Amino acid sequence: MTVAARLIDIVIADDHPLFRKGLHDVIEAEENLNIIGEAGDGATAYQLITTHKPQVAVLDIDMPEMNGLDLSEQLFKEKSSTGVIILTMYDDEALFNRAMDLGVTGYVLKDSAADDIVQGIETVAHGGYFLSPTLAGHAIKKNASFKEKQEERLGLMQLTPSERKILTMIAKEMTSAEIGNALHISPRTVEHHRSNIIGKLGLSGQYALVRFALQHREDL
Numbered sequence: 712m713t714v715a716a717r718l719i720d721i722v723i724a725d726d727h728p729l730f731r732k733g734l735h736d737v738i739e740a741e742e743n744l745n746i747i748g749e750a751g752d753g754a755t756a757y758q759l760i761t762t763h764k765p766q767v768a769v770l771d772i773d774m775p776e777m778n779g780l781d782l783s784e785q786l787f788k789e790k791s792s793t794g795v796i797i798l799t800m801y802d803d804e805a806l807f808n809r810a811m812d813l814g815v816t817g818y819v820l821k822d823s824a825a826d827d828i829v830q831g832i833e834t835v836a837h838g839g840y841f842l843s844p845t846l847a848g849h850a851i852k853k854n855a856s857f858k859e860k861q862e863e864r865l866g867l868m869q870l871t872p873s874e875r876k877i878l879t880m881i882a883k884e885m886t887s888a889e890i891g892n893a894l895h896i897s898p899r900t901v902e903h904h905r906s907n908i909i910g911k912l913g914l915s916g917q918y919a920l921v922r923f924a925l926q927h928r929e930d931l
Contacts, residue, residue: 720745753781
């Protein structure tokens with residue numbers, strides 16, 4: 712005797728009825744997938760998710776009343792246990808990055824939804840992450856960006872209080888002479904500090920130092 716697979720409860724939300732119907736048919740063709748609610752806008756989807764607590768919510772990124780990303784953000788703030796898959800017709804890196812920053816666990820392009828959605832739901836329901844294969848390039852860039860930011864934070868942590876203060880002044884576009892006057896040290900000492908900062912941050916020169924300071928002024 713075989714044990715039946717545990718049903719995965721799902722809410723789907725998309726403001727295009729024909730697309731939603733097609734998605735419904737693909738999902739319901741699988742014996743272990745169970746759609747417990749459908750919505751054409753974000754507010755209704757939110758009510759369905761908070762009431763029924765499905766394992767997975769499949770959300771269109773662009774819906775009236777509350778879009779998929781804003782809805783995802785609200786669910787994560789409330790520590791919802793529902794895994795979120797974002798549906799989008801846009802192969803847009805900025806939208807992808809925002810979704811990943813929010814903690815979305817699935818990201819599926821509508822063009823490939825018929826092929827990807829079942830695997831995506833099953834993966835997310837079991838605690839995994841799923842991306843449409845065509846989005847692999849965005850994921851690689853996102854990972855590289857994350858690693859770069861981590862390295863930059865580690866570099867900042869290595870700076871002494873004096874070096875951090877000087878970096879803050881560089882971010883204000885002050886010259887070595889102006890920094891020296893403000894800190895009552897010689898311009899030569901400022902230049903020595905600048906060289907130390909460049910070394911600790913792994914930068915390639917004075918121009919790179921100024922650019923780094925301007926880009927990270929809010930972190931200083």
